[in-house]
Each structure stands twice: as C-alpha cells, then as structure tokens.
Amino acid sequence: MISFENITEGFELPSLKKEPITQLQLIRYAGASGDFNQIHTVPEYAKQAGLPGTIAHGMLSMGILAQMITNWVSPKQIKTYSVGFKGIAKPDDILTAKGFVKKKYENENGKFIECKVSVEDQNGEAKADGKVIIKF
Amino acid sequence: MLDSSYQGKSLGSYTFEIERGKIKELCLAIGDTNPLFFDKEYAQKEGYKDIPTPLTFPTVINFWGNPDIWNQMIKVGIDIKRLLHGKEEYEYLATLYPGDVVKGDTVVETMRSSTAMDMVTFKTTYTRGEEVVVIAKMTIVVPQGGEK
Numbered sequence: 154m155i156s157f158e159n160i161t162e163g164f165e166l167p168s169l170k171k172e173p174i175t176q177l178q179l180i181r182y183a184g185a186s187g188d189f190n191q192i193h194t195v196p197e198y199a200k201q202a203g204l205p206g207t208i209a210h211g212m213l214s215m216g217i218l219a220q221m222i223t224n225w226v227s228p229k230q231i232k233t234y235s236v237g238f239k240g241i242a243k244p245d246d247i248l249t250a251k252g253f254v255k256k257k258y259e260n261e262n263g264k265f266i267e268c269k270v271s272v273e274d275q276n277g278e279a280k281a282d283g284k285v286i287i288k289f
Numbered sequence: 290m291l292d293s294s295y296q297g298k299s300l301g302s303y304t305f306e307i308e309r310g311k312i313k314e315l316c317l318a319i320g321d322t323n324p325l326f327f328d329k330e331y332a333q334k335e336g337y338k339d340i341p342t343p344l345t346f347p348t349v350i351n352f353w354g355n356p357d358i359w360n361q362m363i364k365v366g367i368d369i370k371r372l373l374h375g376k377e378e379y380e381y382l383a384t385l386y387p388g389d390v391v392k393g394d395t396v397v398e399t400m401r402s403s404t405a406m407d408m409v410t411f412k413t414t415y416t417r418g419e420e421v422v423v424i425a426k427m428t429i430v431v432p433q434g435g436e437k
Contacts (some may be wrong), residue, residue, distance in 0.1 A: 171320060178318065185311070185318040187352030190369075202370055211374040212348050216319040219344035223323060228341050228384070235378035235426075 155226055157257075157264045157289035166252035166268060169221040174209055176244050182213050209242040214272045214281040221250035222270065226287050232265070236283030240274075247275040252285075264289040291366040291407050295397045300361050300411070302394040305354030309387040312342055315349055342385040347425045348377070351413060354393055365397060367409060368431050375408065376428035383422040391415050391422065398426065407431040 179193045188210055191198035199207045215236045222231065242248060252270035266289070271282035316326045321343060324331040332340045352358060362369050385391065398412040408430050415423040
C-alpha cells in the first residue's frame with residue numbers, strides 16, 4: 154500500500170510498457186467499448202477518411218494510462234481523471250504509460266496528490282496526456 | 290456545420306445495467322490484468338463489495354447505453370467522418386459495481402467554432418437512483434477545411 158507520507162512531489166509512478174497494438178485488439182476494444190467508428194476497424198474506411206490506415210481508439214490510450222494508475226493505487230482513491238488526446242496511435246505501436254507526482258496537498262476534504270500522466274509510443278511521440286487526483 | 294441552438298440543451302437520457310462480463314471484456318481489450326477487475330474474492334479483500342468498474346468504464350456506459358450517440362452527433366452538426374476525440378474527463382463520486390443500474394443524462398455543454406475547428410463538449414451525469422456517481426465530459430473536435 155502506498156502511503157501519503159512517503160510520496161514526494163516529483164515521484165515517478167511505476168511506468169507500464171504495453172505489447173504492440175494489434176488490429177485484433179482494436180476490434181476487441183470496439184466491441185468492449187461499443188465505439189464502432191470504423192476508422193478503428195476497417196482499413197478501407199480509414200483510408201477514405203484520409204488516414205493511412207486504422208487508428209487506435211483514444212480511449213484505449215486512456216485505458217492503458219488507467220491501468221498504470223490502478224496498478225499503483227486503488228480505483229476508489231481516484232477522484233478525477235482527465236486526458237487530452239495528442240496523437241494518433243496505430244497497430245504495431247508500442248505504448249508506454251508514465252506519470253509523476255506534480256503536487257501533494259491537504260485540505261478540509263483530506264489528503265491528495267495530483268499526478269501528471271502521459272502515454273507515448275516507441276519513438277517518444279506523445280499520444281495522450283492528462284491529470285489524475287488521488288485521495289489518501 | 291454546428292447547430293448552435295443545441296448549446297446547453299439536453300440530448301435525453303438512457304439507462305445501462307453494469308455487467309460483470311462487460312467489465313472483463315473492457316479489461317481484456319486494454320490488456321489490464323489487475324485481479325481487482327476479475328476476481329470478486331480478491332476485490333472483497335481489497336475493501337470492495339464486488340469487482341469495481343475500471344476508470345474508463347463510463348465510456349462503455351456511454352456507447353452501449355446510448356447507441357444513438359452517432360445520430361446525436363450528426364444532429365448537432367458534427368461531421369462524424371472527420372471527428373477526433375479531443376478530451377475525456379471523469380469525476381468519480383462513487384464506486385460502481387456489477388448489477389448497478391446507471392442512468393445517463395447528456396447535455397451539450399459547450400459548442401465552439403473557429404477558423405481552425407469545431408469543438409463540442411458533451412457532459413453526461415450518471416446517477417444510481419438519486420445518487421450522482423460519475424460526471425463525464427467528452428470533447429469532440431472536427432478540424433475545418435475538409436468539407437468534400
């Protein structure tokens with residue numbers, strides 16, 4: 154269990170390196186999430202939309218970041234979680250989720266940390282970044 | 290082109306029953322193997338009454354609970370062939386479990402058009418009975434200049 158007292162600003166969350174994205178994973182993610190936008194699953198449709206091929210759901214990147222976060226702390230501790238999508242992830246990309254403690258604070262509602270989190274590919278290109286507030 | 294008359298308007302509501310299988314399916318698609326989301330006994334040892342929903346589960350409620358979402362986007366003037374997901378934000382007010390019936394109420398919170406892009410933020414308030422459990426915001430961006 155992570156304790157508030159032992160966390161310092163700048164502390165790096167244990168990063169998470171994923172297996173390469175596969176087309177099958179995007180099909181599974183479409184079914185799981187219910188987002189059947191065909192730019193994620195049908196190469197011809199993606200090309201018609203002006204893309205080089207199918208692209209990953211942004212929410213898959215957010216889900217991978219969430220995996221890293223809840224590997225570290227318990228989901229019930231998460232108060233807010235927001236992500237902005239910065240780049241397109243494609244099949245074969247190898248994503249890594251990272252984060253660090255930006256701020257540690259206490260107020261009348263309790264003890265909190267704010268973390269900055271981000272997902273990048275094998276070339277270090279950002280796909281998504283965001284912020285999570287964790288209660289202790 | 291965005292129809293700004295939808296600014297601040299409700300798009301209606303829908304209900305969704307959280308299923309254990311959908312939780313597992315989402316985790317498998319992400320590749321999240323945390324036993325908390327698969328194993329009830331493990332979750333109970335961690336202080337939960339059952340397996341909780343993972344952090345991005347509201348997207349499942351949004352799409353499976355409201356399959357009309359694409360028509361709603363078309364209605365407000367979003368070019369769904371060219372849309373990009375700009376931002377997704379969650380505020381969690383309670384833990385959700387399998388069997389919970391959640392109601393989602395969506396409003397068009399903001400609509401903005403510039404020379405560069407159209408931007409629409411949908412805000413969905415999820416309730417379980419009278420209790421607000423999650424507030425979600427989804428921002429959709431459509432870059433300008435692609436009208437073909």
